[in-house]
Amino acid sequence: MISRAMVRGRWVSLLGSFVAVAVGVAVVTMSALILLSGGTGVPERLAGAPVLVASPEGARVGGVFTQPPPWAPERAERLRAALAALPEVESAVPVRDFYAQAVGTEQRAGERQGHGWSTAALASYGLAAGGPPAAADDIVVDRALGTRPGERVTILTADGPVDFTVSGTMAGPGYYVTDERAGELAGGVRVIGLTLAPDADPDRVAEAAREVVGSEGRVLSGSARDALAPRQDEMTRWIGAQVVTAMTVLATFVTVFVVSSSFAFTVAQRRREFGLLRAVGATPRQLRRLLYGEALTVGGLAAGVGAVLGLPLAPAMAGLLVDGGLEPAGFAVRFTWWVPAAAFALGLVVSLAGVWAASRRAG
Known part of the structure; x- marks a missing residue:
């Protein structure tokens, strides 16, 4: 409850983390659906x-x-x-x-x-x-x-x-x-x-x-x-997979970087607040738990938004890849229910990973 109240009071400073996680999860959802659509496709x-x-x-x-x-x-x-x-x-x-x-x-x-x-x-x-x-x-x-x-x-x-x-x-x-x-x-x-x-x-x-x-x-x-499927489609599919994989890795890295930087900046701004909490008896572990709670709140909301956004983005990106010659003609995305769920979980993990270093400073 305290973490949620903190988020409501500091939503402006946490907006960067929210956007980063939402975009990162959307990219991961989109990319995973494309990569897992399987094979080169039936002609x-x-x-x-x-x-x-x-x-x-x-x-x-x-x-x-x-x-x-x-x-x-x-x-x-x-x-x-x-x-x-x-x-x-x-x-x-x-x-x-x-x-x-x-x-x-x-x-x-x-x-x-x-x-x-x-x-x-x-x-x-x-x-x-x-x-x-x-x-x-x-x-x-x-x-x-x-x-x-x-x-x-x-x-x-x-x-x-x-x-x-x-x-x-x-x-x-x-x-x-x-x-x-x-x-x-x-x-x-x-x-x-x-x-x-x-x-x-x-x-x-x-x-x-x-x-x-x-x-x-x-x-x-x-x-x-x-x-x-034509043999040429196999090479085309392989090239497209490399592009999508690189995009996913980059999105994950940028998300962790932005979240960690955002929370580090927030911790620096809240030193007096944390000092006051320490003065009234809060332990370093409790402060870290507070930051983890904020990260889960922000990350959960952002990951949910990103997972939903990734669903319509997948066929749109697949169309662009086909037009660009990075996927064979006729390639279509096959939707799998557990992909957005896994991307949502990844968003939570990334949020916690990003706030870990900042939480050590808060303690």
């Missing part, structure tokens, strides 16, 4: 498939797996038919990816943004305007390109530049052609996506798929689907 073009079956991993060269080889056409069709016949599976979609790039745009080396139209059923986004490709020279493109249905575009492929007519636009990245044209441009099938019935259990379906696939491929569900 957006496959995120709509709860279960994915991929061809075996390629050879390991220099500690990194090379591009997995595609299944032979007959084997891919046999696996597709067997997977489509499983209970709770609505469809098994062979993914035929190929190199495609609009003239004048940038693209990372080795990236395959061309797909067969049936693959659109596996994406987390859908058709924004127009319709699906019907003819061999039809194509559906990302609406971000700024083209409209009916316009002509030149797409670079492994076979050279090809002119297409835009039949529609998608609300996400990629170039979609007819499945027949994709079969001509793709090097084979490396992934089969499974769409499930509304009440299906993905884990049960994945287990049944493993019995069908055996050693002929990998069955991925849940967060394991991150394994199909």
